[in-house]
Amino acid sequence: MKAPEYRAINPMGKVQAIRHGGVIVTETAAICAYLADAFPAAGLAPSPTSPLRGPYYRWMFFAAGPLEAAVSNRALGFVVPAGRERMMGYGSYPEVVDAIEHAVMQAAPYLLGDRFSAVDAYVGSHLAFGMQFGTIDKRAAFQSYCATLDASGAPEGDAN
Ligand SMILES: N[C@@H](CCC(=O)N[C@@H](CS)C(=O)NCC(=O)O)C(=O)O
Structure with a gap:
């Protein structure tokens, strides 16, 4: 590579x-x-004009930016110095994990409601991978959300 x-x-x-x-x-x-x-x-994204584009982009970008950076840094032992959280786009690891936990707890059962979408594939992969390798806490909400994704079949129709 x-x-x-x-x-x-x-x-x-x-x-x-x-x-x-x-x-x-x-x-x-x-x-x-x-x-x-x-x-x-495949129905994996809400239409560009759907209000669901908001949470779709929100959690996609949150996982790609703050979540990936916070988890990687923590895995390598980097801790944001106390009082310097404002310098970091992700603030701190605990804040990031709490934020994604809050999002997952609102999932019903998916991040956009009753339809699986690409943001579940991405966020779910982060959480499942992180719990598997010990870089993300095995919180009940994460385990429940990932279990839902594991049990889900391929979606049909669109996600609007
Ligand atoms: N931000 C990138 C992360 C890519 C990444 O970390 N890839 C790793 C594997 S998961 C990799 O290619 N590592 C091998 C290397 O850097 O040589 C993404 O979302 O695709």
Whole structure:
């Protein structure tokens, strides 16, 4: 992945990356969102004009930014110095985990309500991966949400 051929696809030399036709997309959240829009019949994204686009983008970006950064930093032993939380986009690890816990506790049963969407795939992956590898607390709300996702079949129709 560090060879020039792959760096031409993703300069970061990291997975994930897709090429769809002539379009290259990297960053897992962007790939989830891109694929949901590219294949609307799968019903994995609310329509662009739906109010559900708000929470859809909100938690997609929250997981890609604050959640990924906070979890990675904590796993490597970095703790935001007390009083310096305002310097960090994610504030602190406990605040980030509390925020995503609050979102998951509101899920009914999915983040957008009664329809599974790409944001569940992305947020659920973060939580399941984190709990599996010990980087995210095994909170009851996370376990319950991930169990719901595990039990869910592929959705049909659109998510509007
Ligand atoms: N922010 C990136 C994270 C990508 C990432 O951390 N990829 C890891 C695997 S999960 C990787 O490729 N590691 C191998 C390396 O850096 O050489 C995304 O969302 O796709």
